[in-house]
Amino acid sequence: MTPSEFVAAVLLIIGAAFFLAGTVGLVRFPDVYTRLHALTKSDNVGLGFVITGLAVQSGSWFVVGKLLLIWVLVLAAGASVAHLIADGAARRGVSMWTR
Amino acid sequence: MDALTLLPRIFDGVTGLALLLLAFWALASPRLFTGIVMFVAFGLMMSIAWVRLDAPDIALAEVAIGAGLTGALLLAALARLSAAQPAQESTSQSVKRKQTLRLFRWVPALLLAMVAAGLAYAVQSLPPDSPGLSADVAANIARSGVSNPVTAVLLNFRGYDTLLEILVLLLALISVWTLGGLSSRRTVSAGPVLDVLTRVLTPVLLLLSAYLLWAGARSPGGAFQAAAVLAAAGVLLLLAGWRPHPRLTGLPLRLVLVAGPVLFLAFSLTTIATGRNLMEYPPPQAGVLIFFLEAAATLSIGVTLVALFLAERPPDKEGQ
Numbered sequence: 001m002t003p004s005e006f007v008a009a010v011l012l013i014i015g016a017a018f019f020l021a022g023t024v025g026l027v028r029f030p031d032v033y034t035r036l037h038a039l040t041k042s043d044n045v046g047l048g049f050v051i052t053g054l055a056v057q058s059g060s061w062f063v064v065g066k067l068l069l070i071w072v073l074v075l076a077a078g079a080s081v082a083h084l085i086a087d088g089a090a091r092r093g094v095s096m097w098t099r
Numbered sequence: 100m101d102a103l104t105l106l107p108r109i110f111d112g113v114t115g116l117a118l119l120l121l122a123f124w125a126l127a128s129p130r131l132f133t134g135i136v137m138f139v140a141f142g143l144m145m146s147i148a149w150v151r152l153d154a155p156d157i158a159l160a161e162v163a164i165g166a167g168l169t170g171a172l173l174l175a176a177l178a179r180l181s182a183a184q185p186a187q188e189s190t191s192q193s194v195k196r197k198q199t200l201r202l203f204r205w206v207p208a209l210l211l212a213m214v215a216a217g218l219a220y221a222v223q224s225l226p227p228d229s230p231g232l233s234a235d236v237a238a239n240i241a242r243s244g245v246s247n248p249v250t251a252v253l254l255n256f257r258g259y260d261t262l263l264e265i266l267v268l269l270l271a272l273i274s275v276w277t278l279g280g281l282s283s284r285r286t287v288s289a290g291p292v293l294d295v296l297t298r299v300l301t302p303v304l305l306l307l308s309a310y311l312l313w314a315g316a317r318s319p320g321g322a323f324q325a326a327a328v329l330a331a332a333g334v335l336l337l338l339a340g341w342r343p344h345p346r347l348t349g350l351p352l353r354l355v356l357v358a359g360p361v362l363f364l365a366f367s368l369t370t371i372a373t374g375r376n377l378m379e380y381p382p383p384q385a386g387v388l389i390f391f392l393e394a395a396a397t398l399s400i401g402v403t404l405v406a407l408f409l410a411e412r413p414p415d416k417e418g419q
């Protein structure tokens with residue numbers, strides 16, 4: 001295993017761990033707002049690690065550019081849609097969870 | 100069997116199982132909204148399955164049309180259903196209706212069993228290890244005008260399938276317009292976030308659509324995928340509260356809607372009139388002809404899909 005392959009594998013595993021944490025949060029958190037928080041935050045960071053890992057592995061600047069474009073588009077879409085869902089829930093009067 | 104050969108099998112097994120479960124939940128959920136969400140998730144898993152089967156063209160179409168646009172159409176339909184007043188029924192009527200429903204419950208079950216039996220027979224009667232028609236396609240691809248075998252089949256060898264598909268879409272829109280009547284709910288202000296997202300994404304989607312159309316000649320892509328991306332931009336614009344100017348929704352809209360079908364029909368008639376088979380391309384000009392037909396089809400399919408999402412028929416003339 002070359003050093004760059006090792007770095008890529010470590011980055012991909014860290015990314016997968018973030019995705020797992022986000023999914024656990026989606027299933028376990030009590031209301032829509034906290035679930036969105038868990039999902040979007042961890043997915044964005046997780047995807048960042050996965051993209052970085054794949055970029056290290058790819059060995060071509062063209063592919064790196066495409067991967068970065070995917071990351072930016074998913075970041076924009078994910079953050080906006082999370083806002084829209086939370087906004088829609090707030091307008092419909094979904095109350096926030098309190099301890 | 101070592102771990103590395105086992106891993107893809109586990110992945111495929113989980114994908115197949117998830118597909119079955121999602122299909123079941125999509126059909127069996129008592130809440131329509133849950134059913135639609137399951138259907139969209141099913142489309143996403145299905146596109147992963149197509150990628151695993153080395154069919155990126157179908158994967159693209161499935162994720163863009165099957166999951167994305169159909170999901171948006173279903174959600175729009177659900178919003179209209181909830182907005183419409185449910186018909187008032189007296190208790191005795193509804194009891195009678197339920198009894199009739201129970202009585203005829205076995206009819207769809209019987210039909211489904213017959214379809215399942217027919218499918219099982221068809222799969223059983225297939226020759227084992229058949230290469231299909233891929234050898235014939237590979238042998239004739241040089242004369243088709245494109246180098247992507249999927250596009251060669253869809254636009255050249257079986258172009259009449261695509262012609263009929265485009266006509267079916269137009270018919271669907273005409274049917275929806277005929278039903279008409281239910282005006283869409285006025286959208287509350289979309290808010291700055293959706294507005295900015297739409298402004299950023301629309302040019303990106305237009306570029307992607309053009310790229311998919313152009314790339315379809317050589318690699319996965321083509322008219323339907325490009326049209327789905329074009330329609331996604333349109334749906335996003337509608338959701339953000341944008342409405343086409345009344346001057347555009349009269350004749351111009353209808354011209355765009357029929358451009359693809361008319362060009363396809365005109366080309367088919369020309370091929371017959373010049374003594375060729377239906378949609379048989381002259382090999383030297385095949386590439387150019389396919390590109391123009393696909394471009395017109397992309398525009399028409401994309402606008403048809405957006406019009407289906409908008410659903411209400413725009414007035415024929417300005418000021419009506």
